[in-house]
Amino acid sequence: MTRFNAFSLLKNALTGHKNWTEQWPDSQPKKEYDVIIVGAGGHGLGAAYYLATQHGITNVAVIDKGWLGGGNTGRNTTIIRSNYLYDESARLYDHAVDLWEGLSQELNYNVMYSRRGVLMLAHNVHDVQSFKRHIHANRLNGVDNRWLTTEECKEYCPPLNISQNARYPVMGGALQERAGTARHDAVAWGYARGAAMRGVDIIQNCPVTAIRRNADGSVAGVETAKGFIGAKKVAVSAAGHTSVVMQTADVRLPLESYPLQALVSEPVKPIFPCVVMSNAVHAYISQSDKGELVIGSGTDQYTSYSQRGGLPLIEHTVAAITEVFPIFNRMRMLRKWGGIVDVTPDRSAILGKTPVEGLYVNCGWGTGGFKATPGAAHTFAWTIAKNEPHPINAPFTLERFKTGRLIDEAAAAAVAH
């Protein structure tokens, strides 16, 4: 594989780009692997990459029912931040941000991590209290996050409407400057290339139909469209489809899969310098390097694997955006799409071992999996390699739903009174 540098670029430009080599081969499955990872998204490919680079485990296959990076990795709004309330979450996501910052160089693949800042808007007193709680907790956890007044919000994000007569007036905001966005496809491709370079097999268009277990209950391998493939360890990283895959190993999970929609506008010249999230009106927006406004919507109310989603939700999302940014009312929506997110009862991920020996799971990221990609993949690889939790992913067990030791970021932001 060609290493990317100024020299290789120029040389290839001069030779008509005929000499670039493939970034990853189209592998056919071997009979057996040390580790099989089900799901070739950023999380799965990343885990394979770190198994190879950090743990010297290269007899690894990443298997996907479709094309690599074709699930939520390639369908999300690419927001990256780590200003979470609880220590457990802050540590995990901040670990991810640490890795994001050097990822392009690490992978020799420009994932375009753009530190443009994420501004979360407060629209009522409860928001203010909640965000300040986050800010103080983040500060003591060493996580960047600070309070901006209404005017400072406007200065940071000029398109913002700060009229106090608005239905949801802006009362300030929490800014994480270190946060931002990245190019989602490049993350999958960069990890795929890095893993393949080190001997990992990436097997696409090969649905895993079942996880097979030995008589002693431990994992034996996976049944696939291309036949049985043996493995000492199987790690499932299949986002919206985790329940379906894990069910075949008789592991039932506290997960529900919902359609999540997102949309982009037509591209325009730079107008929107950062990422803005408003939980109160349900609006998330940034502008891509291409110029499109990238807007996140919510999940539909019912579970679904249809990747379709309804019109009313999109109408509400666009209305929320123009409530906060009225100048965008005459902009046009270019396309909207849907993904499937798996959601846990406490809205935090499950990342680690399962009751089945040799079977590992990384799921339940809800709407926030992309930002965690390097951190989750890195610690997941550790757990797979050592068969024990990494200090950072240790709290994200399946066990917590039994004990009640939840990591309930959603409840912490919940509104009552």
Next chain:
Amino acid sequence: MSEYRVSGKGRVDAARPVSFSFDGKTFSGLKGDTVASALLANGVHLMGRSFKYHRPRGAVAAGSEEPNALIGTRRGPGRFEPNTRATVQEIWDGLQTNSQNKYPSLKFDVGAVNDAAYMLFSAGFYYKTFMWPKNFWHKVYEPFIRAAAGLGVSPTEEDPDHYASRYLHCDVLIVGAGPTGIAAAKAAAVDGLKVVLVDENAEAGGTLLSEPQAQIGGKPAWDWLASELAALKDAGVRIMTRTTAIGYYHQNMIGMVEKLTDHLPTLPKDTPRERMWRVRAKRVVLAQGALEKPLVFHGNDRPGVMLAGSAQTFLNRYGVLVGRKPIVLTCHDSAWYAAFDLSDAGAKVQAIVDTRESVPQALLDGAQSRGIPVKLSHTASGTSGRLRVNALRVNTIRSGHVEGGQNIACDAVLTSGGWTPSLHLFSHTQGKLAWDDDKTTFLPDVTPEDCLIAGASRGLWGVEAALNDGAEKGRESVAALGKTGADATYAVENDRPGTGVTHRELPTDLNPGRAKAFVDYQNDVTAKDLRLAVREGMRSIEHVKRYTTNGMATDQGKMSNINGLNIAADALGKKQPQVGLTTFRPPYTPTSFGAFCGYHRGDHFEVTRKTQIDAWAEENGAVFEPVGQWRRAWYFPKAGEDMEAAVRRECVATRKSVGIFDASTLGKIEVVGPDAVEFMNRVYTNPWTKLAVGRCRYGLLLGDDGFIRDDGVIARVAEDRFHVTTTTGGAARVLNMMEDYLQTEWPDLNVWLTSTSEQWSTIALNGPNAAKLLQPFVKDLELTEETFPHMSCTELEVAGMPARLWRVSFTGEIGFEVNVPAPMGRKLWETLWEAGQQYGITAYGTETMHVLRAEKGYIIVGQDTDGTVTPDDCGLGWAVGRKKPDFVGKRGLARPDLVTKGRKHLVGLLTEDKSKLEEGAQIVFDPNQPLPMTMVGHVTSSYTSDAVGQPIALALVAGGQDKMGETVYIPMPDRTIAAKITPMVFVDPDNTRLKI
């Protein structure tokens, strides 16, 4: 008449000139023109610059699929929109338009320097570079890339227009009012069925508008069209033009956007700019026709190179010759007819260049009779001209070998690479596509929705085939509704069905690795880019698309998808279906945000709920805060007072004399029935059996996970009747939860639940003088400790109004809550206000309410709890009826982590330096530890308190209830604050002030 306008041609109104501007220069067109047709009539082809290389571009199409001719359109202040397709925007007197993505001018654009570096900026370029040095990405490269991208500029003013939305229910919806759609509508319009025919264009007719030569049943096409549309209207068919079906959603719900004003010279009063139609159709016929494919060859993007079918449309529909000396380059019969039509209109067609070895004799005859040179077995390998094409380089193909090229001078190149069925809406249904090898395209296969595809959308070419298929699908649709559709068979003369072959890149004698042969015009994706992507391991069309951005422009691949797929499949050596097809996403064409928002803007974004007393509060200077959907009076500042001063005054006045508070937003639920008490026992943690009629009790509600969900005071109004209050934000949630348990777990209980939140106005009186103030208004009840003790309730008249009177307190003072029928709220308030003047009655808002309750240690669910807090955690263990066999949450409370030691407890905090803590501030035991610190809790509530004489706070602290008197630390950015853990009750722990 301008140089390129053809007299007597087209459907524009020659008698009505229209003047508009483009890049500041005034142009004249005719009514009925689009910006593109009017500019072309003036000989202007250069209309824009491309995305990446800033190459000069002109219109390539004549409809909404146009990728190049994107312009800014303006109608005075606030009414500007970028990226409008010049081929769609109708002109009107005074319309201002401008070109985009160029600096300093459209004719000379410095951004075109990128074009010179073409070989460097190949597919995937960005992923391979800009990584060194590391911090340059953020500071140098990314801002540069962002500034270069983006096409037009964003609007910067608020939109003065308004938008509407409506529902429409019909039996049959037909999308596309071309021959197929019209025939389908005709067949379906029987027995009073509600039929809707919709088209995105300004007038119905579709391809018939471009094919006036066709004779349908002996009638000229346009005569047939006029009479047929009239007949449809007579039959009750609703024909909607300028209306785009943007998306196909579940169960035959189609979103459609109708443009109402963008074509009008003056804006009618009170007319929305656009209207979103949410259509629910029993059956849908998709007759969206087909889109012509460009040919892929070096220089195929030069202004003047356009689709042959579009040139035909510009001529026949708008009366515009796109060139006087056009040349036709094709692999499909249809372009020959464009040559004939242009020739007949006076153009000197330089040649028809066809890649095929043979074509039907009739075409050759047609060319010969018009004196048009024909070059079969030829290809094209380049164009020349800077801002407008002036020659096409044509080569002979001999036995598969491309010979040297010869330049043929021209002023337009009309190309056709064949036609692609338009399957966008079909694709929205998650319908499956089937590859058709003969037609080298995808055709519709099966869909989960109740819809049929008709005409060119399923690969049928020619007007006759379209009409007959439309009629058949119309009949099939109504047959599914149990009706018999109208029978009709159509015969068409001068029809132009045609066939062709499919190409990837056109064969060339030059180095294809250096060719600028564009596949996606707008995004500047060339065939070479696609092949490079494949070489680099991109094996699915999804990867190729994302790696090269092919098909991701504002036409969503209408021009580029199939050409891209054919080239990628060839590079992979696979069949197209094995490479896949990217999914089309809604909306069909870019759709303004305003249309999606509809009425939901400004004050109508979301409902604002106001109490009956809200207007009084507003009149009396209240500052409001949003709480859920409600707006509540936050505080009542007097002249010169800030929030802190106002709240302090309100607090002092209430504790000293009497305060009045609007508590109407509290949720209220009436729980009624023989089993009401049993129901309450099961739902709330508290025991209810022994609560006497006429008494109130604080009720605590958990989820079955054991965490606090809600709370509120509950009155037993009668043996079988409870008046439950909930938090303001929790009302709907609590009722839903109660209904859930009642209906699905305990259907045996004889209980009814009714939301009464909006039936009552609730006014709270608090303070030492509260009883004195209220007494004169309640006959027959002495407000004494003996006759109406704390936590009593009764039904009686208050000031002559029927009321439920409660003696409760959320302040620690003597307190009453008067519930009267909602509309009487303001009258009661004003009555009490007037009578209270002698006591210096003070209206207070939510902030004072918060202070007073915190001084007394009363919690607010959602502020002092956060969904992870148990009753024991916040000192409410006394409210849990542990002897009850069960209640919601009882089992949850017994889970290991909920009974573990060291959980966070709600306690009071008093700072040592008497400073006020910040809500949300984090607490540590050891202030000297390094980051990250071990945090043991946080401040949930914090207020200045005159009653205590220093600021007070409530906080969740690990093991707090066992650490009374101990010191904890609150590290702030500038200093660390020490605070002592105290009980939660700061004022009157013995409840002496509650006594009358």
Next chain:
Amino acid sequence: MLLIHCPYCEETLPEAEFTYAGQAHIIRPENPSGQTDDQWEEFLFIRANPKGPHYERWRHFHGCGRFFNAVRDTVSDKFLTTYKAGAPRPDLSTLLPEGQK
């Protein structure tokens, strides 16, 4: 927007009138206090989440207010049937069209 048949109102109405209420036929145990931690976790959190026919609950919130059950295919989002709360779980083989059984 889905169209949903309310078995109480006997009308097919738009989704906007309804709220989704999760997996159906999860019965709250008679005596929760007798449940093990595992059993209680199962009751509270563990969900089938199938790709295909799903037994689920809806509430006709802006209508009759009743909770009812439904079988919906989570791939096509099509309802196979809806039925009243308390009615037995319908047999899938009677609901699926020929060829999908």
